Amino acid sequence: MADPWQSAMDHAVAVARKAGEVVCDALRGDRAVMTKSSVVDLVTQTDQKVEQLIIQSVKEKFPTHRFIGEESVAAGEPCVLSDSPTWIIDPIDGTTNFVHAFPFVAISIGFAINKQVEFGVVFSCVEDKMFTARRGKGAFCNGEPLQVSRQEAVEQAMVATEFGSDRDADVVDKIFQSLRNILCLPVHGVRGAGSAAINMCLVASGCVEAYYEIGIHVWDVAAASLIVSEAGGVLMDVEGGDVDLMSRRILAANSKTITERLVKAIVPFSLPRDDATPPKKS
Ligand SMILES: O=P([O-])([O-])O[C@@H]1[C@H](O)[C@H](O)[C@@H](O)[C@H](O)[C@H]1O
Ligand SMILES: [Mg+2]
């Protein structure tokens, strides 16, 4: 049977590529910086412009579909994942990188029905890498199949994580305790690309064995979560239960063995859920 969502996925790839051109062009010019939840939670006009570009272009083709977009939620739209077809958009994942022209930024577009991600598209535009996954049909980078690493010895693993944008001293202490525990397992190394979506695509590509972070949002990880699982990886909560994309926490790895070792090392904490914030607009 023909895939009912193939045309939506093709559209996502096309619009992600167009958005990538806008982002790469903007990287060559001035980038005025604004702040959101804190002085280190950054946003630019390009984030807003790219989100509008994606939403408008999807609306023209799929007028009944719903959206969860990072910048729309920041502007007061609700962050609700219903059973309806929903596009989950991060127009620039890695805005801090974008502001500093650190060359890892991605456009992330996930598409969910019945709260399940059906396809995911992550375009790392400076690298010109188009990561795609369709549920049940594998994960790809520029058309080449992806496979997670087969390394199950944590002592020989590379782990990706991020410091996030929370500067509360207690939170920062917990982040450092986790890092200390992981470095002393020991592991080969700890890395961070500055983009949750790219970190997860690195797991899917077999370049790092795992990525974890507390503080991410659903738009950072929705698309890449499918890319990881379709590449043979495992998704979990940082305390070891089922992953919940609204919970602000994620652990993505190549295997259950690695996730179980990391769960013991990560110092967990909780943040308000993405779907807990009441919308500012009625
Ligand atoms: O704000 P944004 O650049 O779209 O997304 C952020 C990036 O993915 C960053 O690497 C991660 O540490 C944050 O948790 C995300 O919110
Ligand atoms: Mg993001």
Ligand SMILES: [Mg+2]
């Ligand atoms: Mg973003």
